[in-house]
Amino acid sequence: xxxxxxxxxxELTTNVSSxxxxxxxxxxxxxxxxxxxxxxxxxxxxxxxxxxxxxxVDAEGRAVIPGFVDSHSHIVFGGDRAAExxxxxxxxxxxxxxxxxxxxxxxxxxxxxxxxRLRGFLDEMLAQGTTTVEIKxxxxxxxxxEARLVRLAAEVTPEVTFxxxxxxxxxxxxxxxxxxxxxxxxxxxxxxxxxKWIDVFCETGAFTVPQSRRVLEAGIARGLKPxxxxxxxxxxxxxxxxxxxxxxxxxxxTYLSDEDVAALAASDTVxxxxxxxxxxxxxxxxxxxxxxxxxxxxxxxxxxxxGSSFTSSMPFCIALAVREMGMTTAExxxxxxxxxxxxxxxxxxxxxxxxxxxxxxxxxxxxRVHLAYRPGVPLVKKVWKDGVAVR
Ligand code: NIG
Ligand code: FE
Numbered sequence: 001x002x003x004x005x006x007x008x009x010x011e012l013t014t015n016v017s018s019x020x021x022x023x024x025x026x027x028x029x030x031x032x033x034x035x036x037x038x039x040x041x042x043x044x045x046x047x048x049x050x051x052x053x054x055x056x057v058d059a060e061g062r063a064v065i066p067g068f069v070d071s072h073s074h075i076v077f078g079g080d081r082a083a084e085x086x087x088x089x090x091x092x093x094x095x096x097x098x099x100x101x102x103x104x105x106x107x108x109x110x111x112x113x114x115x116x117r118l119r120g121f122l123d124e125m126l127a128q129g130t131t132t133v134e135i136k137x138x139x140x141x142x143x144x145x146e147a148r149l150v151r152l153a154a155e156v157t158p159e160v161t162f163x164x165x166x167x168x169x170x171x172x173x174x175x176x177x178x179x180x181x182x183x184x185x186x187x188x189x190x191x192x193x194x195x196k197w198i199d200v201f202c203e204t205g206a207f208t209v210p211q212s213r214r215v216l217e218a219g220i221a222r223g224l225k226p227x228x229x230x231x232x233x234x235x236x237x238x239x240x241x242x243x244x245x246x247x248x249x250x251x252x253x254t255y256l257s258d259e260d261v262a263a264l265a266a267s268d269t270v271x272x273x274x275x276x277x278x279x280x281x282x283x284x285x286x287x288x289x290x291x292x293x294x295x296x297x298x299x300x301x302x303x304x305x306x307g308s309s310f311t312s313s314m315p316f317c318i319a320l321a322v323r324e325m326g327m328t329t330a331e332x333x334x335x336x337x338x339x340x341x342x343x344x345x346x347x348x349x350x351x352x353x354x355x356x357x358x359x360x361x362x363x364x365x366x367x368r369v370h371l372a373y374r375p376g377v378p379l380v381k382k383v384w385k386d387g388v389a390v391r
Contacts, residue, residue, distance in 0.1 A: 067131025
């Protein structure tokens with residue numbers, strides 16, 4: 001078993017004993033990694049006596065944070081939609097129907113092409129400090145392609161989400177209810193064995209509340225856990241449905257009523273904000289300050305996808321959250337680490353404490369504040385995943 005001591009850490013974000021939205025930090029700290037787990041955390045002056053043969057990494061006063069937990073991505077797809085983005089920046093509106101053009105490109109791509117692309121995205125995420133990623137299907141929208149997508153995702157993460165109900169495909173135009181029958185029938189049969197989560201895009205232009213309920217309840221009956229895309233493009237009842245069905249997370253939440261906020265605060269459902277979407281679609285950013293002050297647990301994720309948010313950078317999303325969503329840097333870093341872990345109902349990641357997975361990021365900066373203070377600058381110096389230095 002390998003042993004690594006990271007010492008001389010100027011600011012260590014542990015996320016331990018943190019009340020909602022706050023992050024525990026230690027200064028002049030050290031972390032001991034044994035195998036794939038964290039063995040000890042404390043002041044650099046109190047490191048326990050160690051047998052020889054361990055690796056010592058001198059952080060030289062830099063900051064260390066937990067690896068980012070990106071709890072929302074759509075990174076198995078073919079093609080891209082750069083022209084759509086360009087048109088949007090020139091004034092076009094974002095609409096859910098754009099998903100269909102990626103469906104055509106994805107159906108036409110081979111497994112090897114999709115796998116190479118997926119692994120490329122994972123590499124770029126790792127280089128930016130992401131050590132856990134959730135991956136959704138949703139660009140196949142037929143039984144065979146959706147099954148391919150969840151299988152490919154399951155090769156690289158346990159956090160696989162079946163999103164057959166992403167949009168109604170062109171061949172089912174005006175037959176949304178029939179498509180839902182397919183999703184909860186043959187498609188669910190083919191995808192459930194490779195998936196942990198069931199998701200639905202509950203939004204005008206995608207699926208109605210009754211259709212979304214059918215999809216989620218069918219997934220739950222097959223042992224999948226619910227998470228929901230809701231209130232991205234306008235207000236709706238998706239948030240209330242997600243809470244009623246005990247969803248781990250409701251994602252987007254750009255347009256929330258006071259009732260939605262109160263219901264979230266009274267629930268165990270995390271609100272996962274996706275500020276890359278507002279950046280890329282020119283919708284208003286969600287008001288995280290309002291949510292946190294009401295007692296809602298807020299996570300941040302990238303939502304990497306070719307349509308609404310083609311960034312894979314958690315540091316960029318943290319900078320947006322601080323600049324545009326009213327979060328402190330401490331809250332944004334918590335949301336991107338422990339918050340993501342909560343959205344995935346994981347208690348082994350997102351925290352730097354003995355017994356947790358050794359997923360850590362050494363920043364090339366003295367404090368985590370620099371993640372928002374120096375936007376766009378590559379500040380990730382070193383990454384450990386499961387105790388292995390991967391960057
Ligand atoms: O999370 N909201 C639905 N799905 C994606 C967008 C997908 C696309 O435009 O291709 C999202 O934003
Ligand atoms: Fe999404």
